Amino acid sequence: MTVHTEAPVSATIADLESDGLLGTFPQGRRLVGTVCDHCGQSMIGTRIVCSRCVGREVSRVALPTTGTLYSFTRLHVGGEGVRVIGYVDLDGDVRTLADLREGGTPLRPDTRVELGVEGDDWFFAAAAGE
Amino acid sequence: MTDSAFAVSAAMIPFGKHRSSSYVGLAVSPLIDALRTAGVQKSDVDAVYVGHSYGGMMTGQRITKEIGLGTVPTVNVDNACSSGATAIHEAYTAIAQGLIDVAVVIGVEKLTQFGGGTLPLSPEDREVKQGIVMPAVYAMRATRYLYETDATVEDLALVSVKARRHGALNPFAQFRQEVTVEQVLAARPVADPLTLLMCCPTGDGAAVVVLASERARNRLGSPRGMRVAASVLHSGQVEEGFRDMTKPEISYQSARDAYAQAGIGPDDLDMIELHDAFSIAELVYYDAFGLTEKQSAVSLLREGRTTFGGDVVVNPSGGLLAKGHPVGASGVAQVAEAFWQLSGQAGARQIEDARWAMTHVTGGGTAGLDHGACTIHIFEAA
Numbered sequence: 476m477t478v479h480t481e482a483p484v485s486a487t488i489a490d491l492e493s494d495g496l497l498g499t500f501p502q503g504r505r506l507v508g509t510v511c512d513h514c515g516q517s518m519i520g521t522r523i524v525c526s527r528c529v530g531r532e533v534s535r536v537a538l539p540t541t542g543t544l545y546s547f548t549r550l551h552v553g554g555e556g557v558r559v560i561g562y563v564d565l566d567g568d569v570r571t572l573a574d575l576r577e578g579g580t581p582l583r584p585d586t587r588v589e590l591g592v593e594g595d596d597w598f599f600a601a602a603a604g605e
Numbered sequence: 606m607t608d609s610a611f612a613v614s615a616a617m618i619p620f621g622k623h624r625s626s627s628y629v630g631l632a633v634s635p636l637i638d639a640l641r642t643a644g645v646q647k648s649d650v651d652a653v654y655v656g657h658s659y660g661g662m663m664t665g666q667r668i669t670k671e672i673g674l675g676t677v678p679t680v681n682v683d684n685a686c687s688s689g690a691t692a693i694h695e696a697y698t699a700i701a702q703g704l705i706d707v708a709v710v711i712g713v714e715k716l717t718q719f720g721g722g723t724l725p726l727s728p729e730d731r732e733v734k735q736g737i738v739m740p741a742v743y744a745m746r747a748t749r750y751l752y753e754t755d756a757t758v759e760d761l762a763l764v765s766v767k768a769r770r771h772g773a774l775n776p777f778a779q780f781r782q783e784v785t786v787e788q789v790l791a792a793r794p795v796a797d798p799l800t801l802l803m804c805c806p807t808g809d810g811a812a813v814v815v816l817a818s819e820r821a822r823n824r825l826g827s828p829r830g831m832r833v834a835a836s837v838l839h840s841g842q843v844e845e846g847f848r849d850m851t852k853p854e855i856s857y858q859s860a861r862d863a864y865a866q867a868g869i870g871p872d873d874l875d876m877i878e879l880h881d882a883f884s885i886a887e888l889v890y891y892d893a894f895g896l897t898e899k900q901s902a903v904s905l906l907r908e909g910r911t912t913f914g915g916d917v918v919v920n921p922s923g924g925l926l927a928k929g930h931p932v933g934a935s936g937v938a939q940v941a942e943a944f945w946q947l948s949g950q951a952g953a954r955q956i957e958d959a960r961w962a963m964t965h966v967t968g969g970g971t972a973g974l975d976h977g978a979c980t981i982h983i984f985e986a987a
Binding site for chain 1: 722723731732735736737738740741744745746747748749752793794795796797798799843844845846847848850972973
């Protein structure tokens with residue numbers, strides 16, 4: 476005897492509607508992250524599924540504003556002028572690509588950095604005291 | 606139990622800026638030459654595998670129809686810089702499983718279609734939207750490597766100097782002029798600390814390899830060639846937080862699996878064609894492939910242990926830095942170099958009594974992954 480079941484209808488994900496990494500939160504403008512409600516995995520950006528446990532119950536969170544510069548480069552191609560970019564390991568173990576602002580002290584890996592926001596632009600620079 | 610697979614011929618065009626050639630124009634001649642030198646008729650071919658990333662729809666069929674090679678399956682493969690090697694892996698797998706006897710593998714790419722600049726990456730990727738380009742990824746790898754080790758920017762330049770010295774001996778190389786450390790360091794900056802001469806060039810290319818089962822090889826009477834001793838393909842694993850960019854895990858794991866499959870270790874290798882898209886990569890991969898148990902990567906390089914006359918010749922072809930890197934073609938071109946070296950057809954760059962060869966390409970450009978793909982092959986002269 477044939478058993479009939481109803482096939483699940485998979486839904487599309489409107490991931491193109493949530494491009495930006497900068498969001499507004501009660502504590503101010505912060506980088507947008509996602510935390511898995513099931514396993515606690517933290518992720519950069521607006522995500523709809525946990526990359527570790529595949530949980531669909533996730534929450535939008537403000538990511539920490541401080542972190543450690545893993546590495547960086549002064550990029551001379553792909554745009555006008557020189558652009559300084561790097562990978563920042565935010566406190567809480569989320570890595571993000573970021574624009575960097577160089578101050579009086581030359582950048583080096585393992586420098587503590589903090590988020591800066593100017594209009595719709597965001598960047599990281601050496602944290603106060605570095 | 607798997608069947609043995611052998612490379613029975615290889616052909617390629619010199620890599621370079623071939624602006625007046627299409628994908629078809631790049632690939633048809635090496636296709637004909639590879640079939641001819643293998644003694645393979647069109648009717649002998651059971652399947653065609655074609656690696657490319659920017660060729661558009663039906664690139665493989667557009668090429669093979671020019672010589673009336675149809676009917677059999679043609680599989681177009683995209684895995685970025687690993688596309689060609691992935692095509693080799695797919696062909697090997699089909700032969701090893703006993704599904705087919707003769708496979709033609711084509712790697713082809715035309716990068717001059719973009720008019721210059723860095724390699725176009727997927728505009729849907731989060732970090733691409735933020736402005737990441739491949740030179741920046743490797744530059745950050747280099748910054749961290751120089752920070753953590755005793756390597757210097759002169760060592761990064763030395764990789765390019767070695768690549769150009771090897772490429773000068775290779776008629777298939779895009780760059781055949783030697784350079785000095787001073788010239789490399791004085792070249793235009795691309796992404797600090799990488800200068801233009803520490804980056805692979807933009808170019809066009811095509812390479813073709815014919816693989817055959819032992820049964821077909823005997824039938825063809827192939828005189829010289831090589832056995833596929835290992836064929837490994839790995840995909841990247843996402844990491845949301847810290848990742849050690851100086852130890853790309855995908856290449857470590859692929860090398861480990863390839864050595865196990867081949868039943869040899871790094872000391873057995875006579876040559877390696879590795880993915881030196883940017884000079885820092887070569888040093889990183891010395892570690893990944895287990896070459897540095899006795900001495901550091903920079904020590905191997907400085908002492909000439911990875912050039913002709915050393916312990917293992919790394920990138921005898923000149924590598925991606927000198928031979929060029931038309932993305933989808935590179936993996937097949939590496940296998941062509943291994944074929945010529947192991948069958949004594951490498952001319953001025955011949956490695957004496959070469960028996961074991963490794964080829965390695967990765968494919969990158971995706972946020973959260975070290976690389977999206979990594980393909981490693983090990984070959985034994987046969």
